[in-house]
Amino acid sequence: MAALFDRLDEQGVECHSxxxxxxxxxxxxxxxxxxxxxxxxxxxT
Incomplete structure (x- = not known):
């Protein structure tokens, strides 16, 4: 999960949930x- 969060942050993806x-x-x-x-x-979906 930590790697996923790092990747989302690197890509500039702004998650709400x-x-x-x-x-x-x-x-x-x-x-x-x-x-x-x-x-x-x-x-x-």
Missing amino acids: LMVVRHGHVVAEGWWAPYSAGRPHATA
């Missing part, structure tokens, strides 16, 4: 301020 789902279960999630779990997010 990140969720990792494996086999239908959330295994990790996080938000960058000022965003939060309670704030609606647009999603890409």
Whole structure:
């Protein structure tokens, strides 16, 4: 995960949130301020 965050930062990608789902279960999630779990997010599929 740390390598992913480093790469996103290097590429100038501004993340609002990140969720990792494996086999239908959330295994990790996080938000960058000022965003939060309670704030609606647009999603890409």
